[in-house]
Amino acid sequence: MIQLPKRSFTRWLKAGAVSLLMTLLLVGWGAAHSNLAAIALPQGNAITDGRAILRYALPISNKPVRQLQTLLEDLSTPLRISRTSLNAINPKLSQMERILNTKQKELLASVPADRQAAAGLLITQLEMGINAMRSAVEENNKAALWEKRSELLDMVGQLEELMVAQFPYEVPEEYSNLPQLKGRATISIKTDKGDMVAVVDGYNAPVTAGNFVDLVQRGFYDGLKFTRAEDFYVLQIGDPPGPEDGFIDPKTKQERKIPLEVMVQGDKAPTYGITLEDAGRYLDQPVLPFSAFGALGMAHPDSDPNGGSSQFFFFLFEPELTPAGLNLLDGRYSIFGYVVEGKEVLEKLKAGDAIQSMKVISGLENLVEP
Numbered sequence: 001m002i003q004l005p006k007r008s009f010t011r012w013l014k015a016g017a018v019s020l021l022m023t024l025l026l027v028g029w030g031a032a033h034s035n036l037a038a039i040a041l042p043q044g045n046a047i048t049d050g051r052a053i054l055r056y057a058l059p060i061s062n063k064p065v066r067q068l069q070t071l072l073e074d075l076s077t078p079l080r081i082s083r084t085s086l087n088a089i090n091p092k093l094s095q096m097e098r099i100l101n102t103k104q105k106e107l108l109a110s111v112p113a114d115r116q117a118a119a120g121l122l123i124t125q126l127e128m129g130i131n132a133m134r135s136a137v138e139e140n141n142k143a144a145l146w147e148k149r150s151e152l153l154d155m156v157g158q159l160e161e162l163m164v165a166q167f168p169y170e171v172p173e174e175y176s177n178l179p180q181l182k183g184r185a186t187i188s189i190k191t192d193k194g195d196m197v198a199v200v201d202g203y204n205a206p207v208t209a210g211n212f213v214d215l216v217q218r219g220f221y222d223g224l225k226f227t228r229a230e231d232f233y234v235l236q237i238g239d240p241p242g243p244e245d246g247f248i249d250p251k252t253k254q255e256r257k258i259p260l261e262v263m264v265q266g267d268k269a270p271t272y273g274i275t276l277e278d279a280g281r282y283l284d285q286p287v288l289p290f291s292a293f294g295a296l297g298m299a300h301p302d303s304d305p306n307g308g309s310s311q312f313f314f315f316l317f318e319p320e321l322t323p324a325g326l327n328l329l330d331g332r333y334s335i336f337g338y339v340v341e342g343k344e345v346l347e348k349l350k351a352g353d354a355i356q357s358m359k360v361i362s363g364l365e366n367l368v369e370p
Helices: 007-026 029-033 036-040 052-058 062-072 074-081 086-102 104-109 111-140 141-161 206-218 342-349
Strands: 184-191 195-203 227-229 234-237 295-298 314-316 335-341 355-362
Touching: 052 141, 052 184, 052 195, 052 335, 062 086, 062 104, 062 355, 074 086, 074 141, 074 184, 074 234, 086 104, 086 111, 104 335, 111 141, 184 206, 195 342, 195 355, 206 335, 206 355, 227 314, 314 335, 335 342
Parallel strands: none
Antiparallel strands: 184 195, 184 355, 195 335, 227 234, 234 314, 295 314, 295 335
């Protein structure tokens, strides 16, 4: 069975110390000294919601829609503070209205012509949703505000997805023998302890996501048991019966191996075959980080980052292991999606429990077989 690193705060500290030391060596003490505190401590607040990460991970550059998304996500702060007047939300609602009213052409400019009617309908629905939120503020109805915020964020996400005209880069030819997901897919997961839904992201991990969706389509995971369960760390599954550690391709009679695949913020295509640490990119941030409960990561042997096959893990958020900007797993393991519904089921599952079935419920048209 492929093993992930054991939980270790000491190991995390060592990893952080190595990153800091290498930064000092590479850029020089004088240049690094002014930023020492920023390097030594986690940067900012990690986004811990898988849906939000997936929205930001879309390969688009439309500024107004990102402003809408940020304004909606920022509403969580006043909604969580019990003593804050809900009237504090109104200025952000006004900002959103201005964007929708004055920047509609800019919003639609990023949408292909054949999708603009659908985008226009979403903009109208967003305007109506903002009016509904104003009514909820007047009624001091926090529950309605939370619900409507979630609905509007889903609409913004749909609008952003309409802006992705085509797959943004070419996967290296050496991986053309592997399935690839040129977009996203939604997966339903039935387990002994309840049901979940995950979104798999081929924009940022096309080979890893393609391998996974292909195995789901084959029914590979149906009936398999979780082989490892550690509270606040991981749930691992995908080890088939018998001596093999991964999926044996019936065509080649060999275990299908997939490379480590990490999309870094600011890059145009993923880095393949090497950890960010080994590449000397100690402080670079993956587009899909291990900072959300329910992240899906591909397992591989410690000694071989390109030895992944079928075993994957659900990551269970632990702040010790997932500070913003520095942790054990980012850049060392491929993330290819997030659980977006039924995350509470992950807290119930233990080693020996099973996945009863997995099914692709949308996005199968994005799977490109070799």
